[in-house]
Amino acid sequence: MIVSLNGEPRSVSGETLAEVLRECGYDGRFATAVNEVFVPAGNRGAQPILDGDRIEVLGAMQGG
Amino acid sequence: MRPFYGTELPNGLMLGTAQYPSPAILQAAFRESGAAVATVSLRREGTGGAGQAFWQMIRDLGVHILPNTAGCHTVKEAVTTAHMAREVFGTPWIKLELIGHTDSLQPDVFQLVEAAKILSEEDFRVFPYTTDDLIVGERLLKAGCEVLMPWGAPIGSGLGLANPYALRSMRAEFPDTPLVVDAGIGLPSHAAAAMEMGFDAVLLNTAVAKAGDPVAMAKAMARAVEAGALAHAADPMEPRDMAEPSTPVIGKAFLS
Numbered sequence: 001m002i003v004s005l006n007g008e009p010r011s012v013s014g015e016t017l018a019e020v021l022r023e024c025g026y027d028g029r030f031a032t033a034v035n036e037v038f039v040p041a042g043n044r045g046a047q048p049i050l051d052g053d054r055i056e057v058l059g060a061m062q063g064g
Numbered sequence: 065m066r067p068f069y070g071t072e073l074p075n076g077l078m079l080g081t082a083q084y085p086s087p088a089i090l091q092a093a094f095r096e097s098g099a100a101v102a103t104v105s106l107r108r109e110g111t112g113g114a115g116q117a118f119w120q121m122i123r124d125l126g127v128h129i130l131p132n133t134a135g136c137h138t139v140k141e142a143v144t145t146a147h148m149a150r151e152v153f154g155t156p157w158i159k160l161e162l163i164g165h166t167d168s169l170q171p172d173v174f175q176l177v178e179a180a181k182i183l184s185e186e187d188f189r190v191f192p193y194t195t196d197d198l199i200v201g202e203r204l205l206k207a208g209c210e211v212l213m214p215w216g217a218p219i220g221s222g223l224g225l226a227n228p229y230a231l232r233s234m235r236a237e238f239p240d241t242p243l244v245v246d247a248g249i250g251l252p253s254h255a256a257a258a259m260e261m262g263f264d265a266v267l268l269n270t271a272v273a274k275a276g277d278p279v280a281m282a283k284a285m286a287r288a289v290e291a292g293a294l295a296h297a298a299d300p301m302e303p304r305d306m307a308e309p310s311t312p313v314i315g316k317a318f319l320s
Contacts, residue, residue: 028116038144059108059118063106064132064269064270
């Protein structure tokens with residue numbers, strides 16, 4: 001299926017957010033949202049991912 | 065200095081982490097200034113680990129971390145960003161920015177109050193980036209904020225304290241609330257002026273990061289903040305329109 005990962009189309013096979021993140025090589029400290037809704041780290045394993053879902057993965061960044 | 069949500073800070077310098085020429089200069093600016101708080105943000109993370117390296121560096125600074133919701137234009141966007149920031153940075157502190165005007169980056173105070181209420185109810189410690197409007201300040205406190213951060217001037221402008229009267233009014237209106245001048249500081253004299261008014265801290269970024277020598281400017285800002293705080297505590301004299309000789313007249317020789 002095709003999802004949007006940080007605004008880019010991506011072909012993935014994982015059925016949950018945790019699986020998709022692993023599949024895409026994410027590791028470390030970051031936060032996630034699916035279809036503009038925050039998904040806490042503890043819920044990623046239970047969060048289903050469907051074709052067309054919009055996934056955002058955010059990490060620490062410089063800011064003022 | 066008034067505590068920030070129960071936290072006593074060692075000084076009133078809050079420093080941003082953006083726009084430095086290099087990570088090494090950023091680290092040196094924090095080390096040399098002794099800034100108490102670092103503001104940080106969230107952006108899309110690739111798999112290369114850029115965010116992980118930055119997080120490690122910030123943690124090593126050993127300062128309090130204040131994540132922001134920079135660039136958010138709606139309540140939903142700001143609230144979701146705050147939740148994500150709390151998870152990444154492991155702190156309930158959030159610098160709540162809700163931008164209402166593209167050119168001036170003026171806060172949308174109506175949405176700001178709404179978002180502040182939601183986040184306060186969800187146990188965030190909200191540091192709202194607001195204007196110098198007294199009524200908005202009052203509404204933010206009612207919404208659960210225990211800190212107010214009025215702008216000195218538009219973000220990144222370096223114009224200093226555009227409306228000293230309004231800032232003095234805020235200080236007088238909210239005597240028990242920690243107040244921070246956030247944005248607009250361009251020079252150490254601006255920072256000192258805010259502290260002399262009795263503000264508890266200043267939050268600045270561009271003035272240091274974009275100086276020719278950011279480390280030297282960070283030190284200058286730290287000293288200005290300290291000087292301003294000391295001056296406020298020393299109860300400055302009232303200005304007067306007429307001169308008054310400081311050297312005693314009594315005992316002056318008759319020589320004319």
